[in-house]
Amino acid sequence: MKNELNHKLIQIKNLKKYYPVTAGLFSRHIGDIKAVDGVTFDISEREIIGLVGESGCGKSTLGKTIPRLEEPTSGEILYRGTDITKLDKKGLRELRGEIQIIFQDPDASLDPRMTVGDSICEPLVIHNIDNEKKRMDRVAELMEQVGLEARQADLYPHEFSGGQKQRIGIARALALNPKLIIADEPVSALDVSIQAQILNLMMDIQEKFGLAYLLIAHDLSVIRHMAHRVAIMYLGKIVELANKQELFENPLHPYTEALLSAVPSFKSKGKGRILLRGDVPSPLNPPSGCHFHPRCHRVLHICSKEEPLLTEMAQDHFVACHLYR
Ligand code: ATP
C-alpha cells in the first residue's frame, strides 16, 4: 500500500477560512469565526483520510474549501502541483470535475424536479462532454456501477429510498471521473441497516477507480473500517494526524484519547472513559494557547499561554500538544 500512496494528490498548506462577523449600523468588523485556522496536510493518490472531530470543529468547512465551494481566506491547496486558490473561473471549472463532494443529505445534491438520469447526466452537460446518446449510455453505466438499474433513470428522487438516493449522489459524483471525493458524513443520515451497504459500495468504487477520499465521519468505527490515515480536528486545527493503526493503538493527543475512550470497543491503552468537559468553545473566541486547554484532562501550566504546533513525534505521527515537547 505504501508505494501506491507515495504520490501526493493534494497538498494543503496553512489553509484558513475565516467568516467575518460584523455588528451595528455600519457593519463594523468585530471579529472572525475561524472555522479553519491554519490546516496543513496532504492526501496521496488512492488514499483514504478520515477526518474526525466534534460538531463545529470545521470539518465541513475544510471539505468545502478544498474545491473552493467556499473561498479560502489564505493558504495553498496544491492539486497535483497546481494551486487551486490561484485558478481563474475556467481553470476552477475544469478542476471541479477532478474533486467531487458527497454530502450527508443525498437530497441536497438532487433536484426533486429532475429525473435521476438527468441529475446524473448534468455534470456531463455542464462540461459539454459527449453527445446525447453517449451521455445516456454513460448514465446507464454509472447507475449500474452504484448498484441501481439503468431503467430507473426516468424516475424522480422521491421514488427512491435514502440509501438509493445516496447511490444516485455517488453516481453523479463519479460522472466526471474524479480523482478525489470529499465525503461529508456520507452515511450518517441513513438507516443503520443501509449504512454498511453504502460504505462497502464506496470501498469498491475507491478500489476500482483508484480514488482518494477525504472521509468526514463522526463515527470512529466507520473511520477505522475505511481510512488509511486519520486526522483529528479541534476548533479549526488538526491536532493529531497518523496512520490508522498507530492512531487507534497509540493516540497521543488528550483530545484523541478522549474521543477514543468514548467508544467502548476502542480501549485507549487500557484506560477508562475520559469525559470531555463542556462543549466545543466558539471559534469566534477560542481559548488562548492550546484551544483545548479548558477541557483537557492533562493540562499543563504552559497550555493556556502558548499554542502547541503540529509536530512529527514518531514517523508519520504528528501531534500538537505540549506534553510531547
Ligand atoms: P458538524 O460536525 O456539526 O457538521 P463541522 O465540524 O462540519 O460540524 P462546520 O460546519 O465546518 O463544522 O463549522 C465550523 C464553524 O464555522 C462553526 O462554528 C460554524 O458555525 C461556522 N460556520 C460554518 N459555515 C459558516 C458560514 N457560512 N458563516 C459563518 N459561520 C459559519
Ligand code: SF4
Ligand atoms: Fe492538553 Fe496542553 Fe496538550 Fe493542549 S497542549 S492537549 S491543554 S496537554
Ligand code: MG
Ligand atoms: Mg459538518
